[in-house]
Amino acid sequence: MPSFPLSAKETFRIHSGTTNVRRPRRESRINFRLMMAKNRHRSPREIPEIPFAAPAGTPAGIEVMPLAELRRRVSEDTLARPQRPDFHHLLTLTAGELRHVVDFNGHALRPGSWLWVRPGQVHQWGDLARAEGTLILFQQDVLDPGTATAARVDDPHAPVVTTPAAADAEAVTMAAEHLSREFQALGHLPLDIHMAALRHLLAVLLLRLAHLTVPADSPAPEPDETYLRFRDAVERHFTATRRVEDYAHMLGYSGRTLARATLAGAGLSAKEFIDRRVVLEAKRLLAHGDETAAQISDHLGFITASQFSKYFIQRTGRSPIDFRKGIRGLVTDVTPGQAEQGRNDQKG
Missing domain, CATH: 2.60.120.280 (Regulatory protein AraC)
Structure with missing residues (x-):
């Protein structure tokens, strides 16, 4: 069975693949952030x-x-x-x-x-x-x-x-x-x-x-290349930088070009797009891992735990610790149907 551990005796083969990432020229500060992100140690007790x-x-x-x-x-x-x-x-x-x-x-x-x-x-x-x-x-x-x-x-x-x-x-x-x-x-x-x-x-x-x-009055245009490149860059580097300017530089676009492309492709500003990805990863680690808020802060590229806490509160209305306390009961003690109904459901 490929997707689930069946017993404590099962040994899963961990395949650690590498991804060849095209590396355009960047300012030295971006290179430094990416190097620091790669060198961070992950906790051995994270989401399986x-x-x-x-x-x-x-x-x-x-x-x-x-x-x-x-x-x-x-x-x-x-x-x-x-x-x-x-x-x-x-x-x-x-x-x-x-x-x-x-x-x-x-x-x-x-x-x-x-x-x-x-x-x-x-x-x-x-x-x-x-x-x-x-x-x-x-x-x-x-x-x-x-x-x-x-x-x-x-x-x-x-x-x-x-x-x-x-x-x-x-x-x-x-x-x-x-x-x-x-x-x-x-x-x-x-x-x-x-x-x-x-x-x-x-x-x-x-x-x-x-x-x-899709209904004729609800067109779904194909995302353009600018948005797709930005989306993929955020997925690779969101723990290294949260600055729109850094992504614009590494992709060779202006900030305004990224802003227009992200609004058209995702309905969000470029900055909000980045922030949502960072917050999602923070929630995953808080809910399902055992890292402290300080360790998660470091994992996500924040300078201090207090900076991470302020960032998280501004975007969720709750502190990281309060979020963890609230979600642990939801995740472990109740059925998934009691979670918030997903807003991504697409119905035709």
Whole structure:
């Protein structure tokens, strides 16, 4: 089972990949901040990061299973714990209902809706007893780069839950069913042909989900390159700098250009976009880790713990310690459905 520790005896293989980051020229102060961010030591007791490990005898990088199989393999207590997988979770229900928490937002799933949890997002399962459906787990590198880009698989700001309109629902359901049947047909084709078929079928499903029909009066323009580059730079460097000017410099744009692109692409100012990413990571660490506020402050690139505390209070209305005390009960003692209903749900 690639996504969840089954017992204390299980040993997960931790795959530590490296990312080749193109490094444009920057001012020395930006280089210094990035170096300092890389050299910070992470606490050994943080949110569990779960790597993908395909079951023996199955194609690498992808697994498809019914929720009944998930219930059989993994205990309810294990599923209820917050986890941060390094691979994608795609889930749809065929019957019943399920509540799921992703980054502090509760989402109610019903038949016909789709949940997409991307790598790096922290999620928790609700009660699976009354839910039936299909779970698709995959690593991004099973897709070719063109498909990954077109399907927006690396967009951390994409909606977590979507409900296809009637015009799309049948096609999406058929794509998922075809993918599931092909996965179960292991051995009917040579392994390389079987894997190629799985990649293509997964691509069809993801492209369908990424480009659902929208009402004519609600156009959804494609994000432009400036916004996408800024979004990716923030994801890489938000622990090193929170200054719009630094991102503008490293990307070769003016601050005004970034401001216009971010407003068009995300509906936010560039500064608010950066701040939301920093606050989200702070919340993840406060809720699910054991680091002190001072350690989190250092991890996120603040000079002092008091600077971090002031920053957090200004943007959330609560101190880091008050947030941790309040959220710990929510995360560990109640069902995910009692979390705040996610605002990212996209309904067609």
